Amino acid sequence: MITVSACLIVKNEENVLARCLSSLKDLADEIILVDTGSTDATKEIGAQFGCKIYDFTWVDDFAAARNFSFEKAGMDYIYTADADEVIDEENRKRFMDLKQCILPEIEIVQMKYTNQLQFNTTYNFDCEYRPKLFKRTRRFEWMDPVHETIRLEPVIFDSDIEIIHMPEGNHSKRDFDIFSKLIRKGVPLSKKLRSMYARELFISGEDQDFLEAEDYFNGLLSEDRAEEELKIIQCVLTRCGRIKKDGTQILKNALKNVACGKASSEVCYDVGEYFMEAGDFNEAVIWFYNAAYETECELNIRYSRELPLLKLARCYEQAGDVTQAKFYEELARKAVDEKAIDE
Incomplete structure (x- = not known):
């Protein structure tokens, strides 16, 4: 069975963070919590769930914060999460099944991101696939019996796991x-x-x-x-x-x-x-x-x-x-x- 690092970037998420972390229990072998300047109880809640907490100076760049969180991960795969997401019991079981039987060549797993129209997000679909689980280290593989070349495209698997998006408001x-x-x-x-x-x-x-x-x-x-x-x-x-x-x-x-x-x-x-x-x-x-x-x-x-x-x-x-x-x-x-x- 593979191991998973769950990586979150957070700021003032005390109202929803415990809900998210509860749904990640038993799925993530470690939870990386990168805080970008919380002034509420966000970090205290993270500590209660055993998260590894790091401070990151906010530079108006979510990609930079995500990259920082990935650098701290140490497991086989990295699951990227937001504090306003929830995985219900049915999908927690699907996630656990995936951990046990994922093929070693799969480098990215897409999951269904749901409940978007209800909360007025910037997407025009209530359910769509998004890349959520990433193999931490990539194995380079040669292809073709002649004129061989390195496979550049990642191997992507579209899972049936659904992530429920439940934000408190619009950002x-x-x-x-x-x-x-x-x-x-x-x-x-x-x-x-x-x-x-x-x-x-x-x-x-x-x-x-x-x-x-x-x-x-x-x-x-x-x-x-x-x-x-x-x-x-x-x-x-x-x-x-x-x-x-x-x-x-x-x-x-x-x-x-x-x-x-x-x-x-x-x-x-x-x-x-x-x-x-x-x-x-x-x-x-x-x-x-x-x-x-x-x-x-x-x-x-x-x-x-x-x-x-x-x-x-x-x-x-x-x-x-x-x-x-x-x-x-x-x-x-x-x-x-x-x-x-x-x-």
């Missing part, structure tokens, strides 16, 4: 602060981070967060971008235009978005909001309908589901059409029910 304000600091320092954001920044804006950003991000996303247009990324940028800039009630900016970005092919739900939604705020409910209905039924979301799945449906209900309510208003209210209610959505 977007913390992330917005990190994004702003990186941009001010001139640190280039990867394509993935640019997308995540836009996602967080559309999931939990307030008007001021969008306006603070506007110059950055405008600046991205100075370089050649793939259509996929252009549509994300257009979503952000269209929202900024609506916040500022700048019809020219809305028109410029929305038309380009529509011209790309299939328009983005977020753009259609914001154009609908623009006309709704102007009192043109007939025009608003067209755009909200397109957001709900004729387009695809780029950043937040709710802009193609309940959000435009609710706006359709409000538009018909303002127009005095009670029947249509109730119809779309009911559709919006069903859209919130994930089972109804799946059906």
